[in-house]
Amino acid sequence: MTPYTELEKAELEALREKLLARYTAFQEKKLTLDMTRGKPSPAQLDLAMAMLTPDISSEYRSPAGLDCRNYGGLDGIKEAKTLFAEYLGVADDEIIVGDSASLKMMHDTIMGALVYGVVDSEHPWGKLDAVKFLCPSPGYDRHFAVCQYLGIEMITVGMDAHGPDMDRVEELAAADPAIRGIWCVPRYSNPTGTTYSTAVVDRLASMAAAAKDFKIFCDNAYAFHHLSTDHEPQKNMLSACKEAGNPDRVFLFGSTSKISFAGSGVAMMAASRRNIEYILSKMQFQTIGPNKLNQLHHVLFFQNVAGIEAHMRKHAAILKPKFDAALDVLDQELSGSNIASWSRPKGGYFISIDTLDGCAREVISKAAAAGVKLTPAGATFPYGKDPQDRNIRIAPSFPAVAEIKSAMELVAICIQLVSIERLQSRN
Amino acid sequence: MTPYTELEKAELEALREKLLARYTAFQEKKLTLDMTRGKPSPAQLDLAMAMLTPDISSEYRSPAGLDCRNYGGLDGIKEAKTLFAEYLGVADDEIIVGDSASLKMMHDTIMGALVYGVVDSEHPWGKLDAVKFLCPSPGYDRHFAVCQYLGIEMITVGMDAHGPDMDRVEELAAADPAIRGIWCVPRYSNPTGTTYSTAVVDRLASMAAAAKDFKIFCDNAYAFHHLSTDHEPQKNMLSACKEAGNPDRVFLFGSTSKISFAGSGVAMMAASRRNIEYILSKMQFQTIGPNKLNQLHHVLFFQNVAGIEAHMRKHAAILKPKFDAALDVLDQELSGSNIASWSRPKGGYFISIDTLDGCAREVISKAAAAGVKLTPAGATFPYGKDPQDRNIRIAPSFPAVAEIKSAMELVAICIQLVSIERLQSRN
Numbered sequence: 001m002t003p004y005t006e007l008e009k010a011e012l013e014a015l016r017e018k019l020l021a022r023y024t025a026f027q028e029k030k031l032t033l034d035m036t037r038g039k040p041s042p043a044q045l046d047l048a049m050a051m052l053t054p055d056i057s058s059e060y061r062s063p064a065g066l067d068c069r070n071y072g073g074l075d076g077i078k079e080a081k082t083l084f085a086e087y088l089g090v091a092d093d094e095i096i097v098g099d100s101a102s103l104k105m106m107h108d109t110i111m112g113a114l115v116y117g118v119v120d121s122e123h124p125w126g127k128l129d130a131v132k133f134l135c136p137s138p139g140y141d142r143h144f145a146v147c148q149y150l151g152i153e154m155i156t157v158g159m160d161a162h163g164p165d166m167d168r169v170e171e172l173a174a175a176d177p178a179i180r181g182i183w184c185v186p187r188y189s190n191p192t193g194t195t196y197s198t199a200v201v202d203r204l205a206s207m208a209a210a211a212k213d214f215k216i217f218c219d220n221a222y223a224f225h226h227l228s229t230d231h232e233p234q235k236n237m238l239s240a241c242k243e244a245g246n247p248d249r250v251f252l253f254g255s256t257s258k259i260s261f262a263g264s265g266v267a268m269m270a271a272s273r274r275n276i277e278y279i280l281s282k283m284q285f286q287t288i289g290p291n292k293l294n295q296l297h298h299v300l301f302f303q304n305v306a307g308i309e310a311h312m313r314k315h316a317a318i319l320k321p322k323f324d325a326a327l328d329v330l331d332q333e334l335s336g337s338n339i340a341s342w343s344r345p346k347g348g349y350f351i352s353i354d355t356l357d358g359c360a361r362e363v364i365s366k367a368a369a370a371g372v373k374l375t376p377a378g379a380t381f382p383y384g385k386d387p388q389d390r391n392i393r394i395a396p397s398f399p400a401v402a403e404i405k406s407a408m409e410l411v412a413i414c415i416q417l418v419s420i421e422r423l424q425s426r427n
Numbered sequence: 428m429t430p431y432t433e434l435e436k437a438e439l440e441a442l443r444e445k446l447l448a449r450y451t452a453f454q455e456k457k458l459t460l461d462m463t464r465g466k467p468s469p470a471q472l473d474l475a476m477a478m479l480t481p482d483i484s485s486e487y488r489s490p491a492g493l494d495c496r497n498y499g500g501l502d503g504i505k506e507a508k509t510l511f512a513e514y515l516g517v518a519d520d521e522i523i524v525g526d527s528a529s530l531k532m533m534h535d536t537i538m539g540a541l542v543y544g545v546v547d548s549e550h551p552w553g554k555l556d557a558v559k560f561l562c563p564s565p566g567y568d569r570h571f572a573v574c575q576y577l578g579i580e581m582i583t584v585g586m587d588a589h590g591p592d593m594d595r596v597e598e599l600a601a602a603d604p605a606i607r608g609i610w611c612v613p614r615y616s617n618p619t620g621t622t623y624s625t626a627v628v629d630r631l632a633s634m635a636a637a638a639k640d641f642k643i644f645c646d647n648a649y650a651f652h653h654l655s656t657d658h659e660p661q662k663n664m665l666s667a668c669k670e671a672g673n674p675d676r677v678f679l680f681g682s683t684s685k686i687s688f689a690g691s692g693v694a695m696m697a698a699s700r701r702n703i704e705y706i707l708s709k710m711q712f713q714t715i716g717p718n719k720l721n722q723l724h725h726v727l728f729f730q731n732v733a734g735i736e737a738h739m740r741k742h743a744a745i746l747k748p749k750f751d752a753a754l755d756v757l758d759q760e761l762s763g764s765n766i767a768s769w770s771r772p773k774g775g776y777f778i779s780i781d782t783l784d785g786c787a788r789e790v791i792s793k794a795a796a797a798g799v800k801l802t803p804a805g806a807t808f809p810y811g812k813d814p815q816d817r818n819i820r821i822a823p824s825f826p827a828v829a830e831i832k833s834a835m836e837l838v839a840i841c842i843q844l845v846s847i848e849r850l851q852s853r854n
Contacts, residue, residue, distance in 0.1 A: 071689045101716070291690065
């Protein structure tokens with residue numbers, strides 16, 4: 001394909017008219033497709049249905065003999081701690097297994113930091129004049145929403161193929177003591193699909209931070225969420241922090257929302273023993289404990305990390321064709337046009353598209369007008385503001401392959417139409 | 428029985444020696460009984476086992492057609508809201524149904540009030556010089572622990588047969604704008620078993636409060652937890668607040684911890700629509716939603732409030748003999764002695780004993796030395812300090828009837844021994 005920037009005026013206009021006809025044809029189809037969120041499809045949820053059948057669901061006594069129907073167990077049942085400690089690559093006493101929402105654990109951890117500080121704080125964060133978080137972007141909108149809700153100032157930092165722009169992260173963290181945290185999704189970042197390189201992880205773990213209670217909020221949401229057997233190792237952030245002599249620097253989070261059931265999974269957080277003890281010392285006043293039956297049923301269903309891995313291969317078998325379908329359309333429609341680039345993730349839940357500057361919002365609204373809802377423009381950036389207005393997050397997990405093809409064709413048409421209009425207006 | 432205060436010196440000493448021999452005999456039995464907490468017994472938990480069998484546990488689609496395995500539904504599934512709204516006596520849109528721990532909902536509500544204020548606050552409570560709560564006592568130790576943890580000053584208020592000492596509550600609430608809340612367990616108060624009279628509920632709802640964002644934290648933990656068909660009506664606190672023109676004054680809390688499974692039930696909070704909307708506007712940043720499968724399974728198991736009532740009659744059939752056994756021992760051992768009084772609850776999970784002033788701590792420690800652990804002395808008062816050192820909370824739900832008889836005999840012996848020694852030392 002000739003890059004659109006090199007097309008003659010007439011060629012561009014002819015192309016635009018052809019695309020407009022295709023767009024109009026789409027409008028007439030009256031699609032109603034929602035690709036806004038990374039939701040598992042029913043077929044994926046079906047994979048864990050054995051957890052709800054009597055061999056597992058009727059069990060209430062843990063292997064250690066605990067009656068999971070009764071009160072107690074602030075940090076989760078022993079067997080769940082063992083399973084998910086291995087899952088997150090930490091020791092059994094470095095984890096708290098909770099209810100279903102890891103986002104709630106993240107929120108509660110930051111809320112606690114504001115009201116009480118973290119284990120190595122001199123003052124509660126809420127007493128400081130300003131609290132700032134580094135936000136590698138594009139990133140996860142709900143992370144940013146928590147910060148905005150809690151009044152934490154967000155500083156956008158770029159992402160490259162290896163993770164956050166570490167030169168910038170190091171410069172900022174060393175200079176400004178108001179910076180108390182950074183959001184990280186170390187594997188298959190939402191939405192770029194980036195896996196942090198070992199060098200990036202080591203730099204995050206060892207860099208100088210002006211705030212001595214600086215914390216990495218490491219949301220390992222896609223730890224085992226590969227699309228195939230082709231994937232790189234991802235260095236454990238807690239191990240790296242220990243090696244660097246900063247064992248208390250990181251909180252790891254994870255959940256089975258995209259492993260078992262999205263609304264009814266098990267969430268977990270891990271950290272150094274010192275961090276965990278501090279958190280439990282607060283948590284004992286807040287709750288009596290999590291749903292232990294659900295934890296037990298997860299343990300009985302998965303058995304061990306190999307069980308989780310085997311299960312995730314079944315997810316991959318469902319997800320891979322959907323990602324491939326979306327990427328095929330992008331390749332066919334846009335390859336060589338020089339008006340967009342997109343990620344080819346090895347896992348996770350998203351494809352990230354970058355358009356020409358200043359096009360994303362209009363593409364998304366054009367797609368919506370023809371029946372395909374995408375994640376709102378800007379959502380992948382702090383304060384919902386994409387400074388270049390170019391990032392589009394595609395969530396191909398939920399719809400069927402045929403729907404994805406259709407939706408992506410429309411998205412590609414919209415990208416071309418908006419881009420061509422931009423190019424035309426430049427002349 | 429002759430009141431011990433009227434016994435001759437020699438009679439008292441003879442009685443003491445007999446009791447001492449019985450106490451020594453108990454020590455030799457080497458009991459190990461834990462009556463510290465209001466835990467359901469396995470037989471009670473067994474009553475809900477059908478929820479874990481496939482007719483119910485394999486269901487994942489709500490009656491309204493929602494796939495409860497997937498994301499979404501911040502305030503719970505529609506059917507759970509309908510069921511538990513009726514359970515708490517509120518409208519369907521006046522409730523949030525959550526995960527298992529109502530304590531967490533209470534904590535989060537107060538934490539939110541500190542950081543953001545409640546719907547009618549001028550300032551976040553955390554910005555005030557002092558925040559105080561009225562704490563009718565004896566009361567629930569975990570309520571008081573939340574206040575202490577969050578730095579809320581607790582003011583102890585007495586309880587009588589109709590609920591909190593309302594003259595005192597009204598006087599304090601009207602005078603001190605720092606008083607922002609009151610803890611209430613309106614039915615079968617922990618530990619006294621008191622059901623608030625309609626007059627008390629109406630006074631709480633209508634009284635003048637110096638703080639215009641004063642809130643009643645009404646923990647309706649034992650709403651349907653009767654021990655028999657003999658029970659009084661209990662006026663709904665939200666209805667009362669609406670009638671009094673203070674619809675936003677109350678937060679109601681409840682849970683199925685002592686209905687279905689103590690560790691894996693469903694918790695809920697209810698309030699005016701204005702309060703609920705405010706809370707949801709904050710909650711959307713904190714979590715994606717509760718475990719909807721568990722909510723669905725509760726709905727399918729109980730069907731309706733009549734189903735809950737029928738279920739609670741089965742609980743009563745298990746609990747009533749335990750309460751009767753404990754009360755029988757107290758009657759036999761202590762009736763007429765004038766050294767102790769105790770509640771005869773019509774529901775709930777506790778018997779509350781008041782000894783002579785200054786005896787409770789020693790009784791509890793004496794019982795522990797012979798193998799029966801009771802709720803720690805002072806636990807039923809703010810800051811763990813019983814000003815008269817006289818209240819003992821008995822939790823008869825978990826042990827078997829024979830164990831309860833044995834434990835209560837020991838408790839009665841300890842009460843007599845400590846009381847007699849007090850009487851002797853006065854002479």
